[in-house]
Amino acid sequence: MENxxxxxxxxxxxxxxxxNVLGTNLTLTPSIIAENIDRSREGVGNRLNSxxxxxxxxxxxxxxxxxxxxxxxxxTEWADVDDEYKPWHGKTREEIKKEIEERNSDTENE
Known part of the structure; x- marks a missing residue:
């Protein structure tokens, strides 16, 4: 259900x-994620399952x-993600949205 x-x-x-950490397009372990967001490894592991x-x-x-x-x-839809932060390999939210739209239209045309 969505809010x-x-x-x-x-x-x-x-x-x-x-x-946001995984949005950098890296493949990461729960320990590395936890270290980057200053949370417990166990908490991150539980949330990753969800x-x-x-x-x-x-x-x-x-x-x-x-x-x-x-x-x-x-x-890309979260209003509280600061575009100055640019967690997506230095791309803006709009650039990422455009890439997603292009990928979706490419798969629809196949």
Whole structure:
């Protein structure tokens, strides 16, 4: 279920922090994510399970996670992500949205 912002109502502040770190397009372990957001490894691990179940991150290897297209989509819609921060390989929110739209139209045309 989504709240009035269009985001899942189960999404927590820690989830957003995790997704922002994974939004750099890196594949990371829970320990590395926890270190970068100053949270416990156990807490991050629990939230990664929820994010994976919600389709926002995926486990790519034993103990390694990456953001999904759906996770990127949510991330680009958050009003409280500062474009100066540019967590997406230095790209702006608009550049990422455009890339997602282009990828979606490419797959629809196949």
């Amino acid at each position: 009035d912002t269009g985001h899942p109502d189960w999404l927590t502040e820690m989830d957003k922090e995790i997704i 994010l994976q179940a919600g389709g926002l991150v995926r486990k790519v290897d034993r103990g390694k996670y990456e953001i999904t297209e759906e996770g990127l989509k949510y991330m």
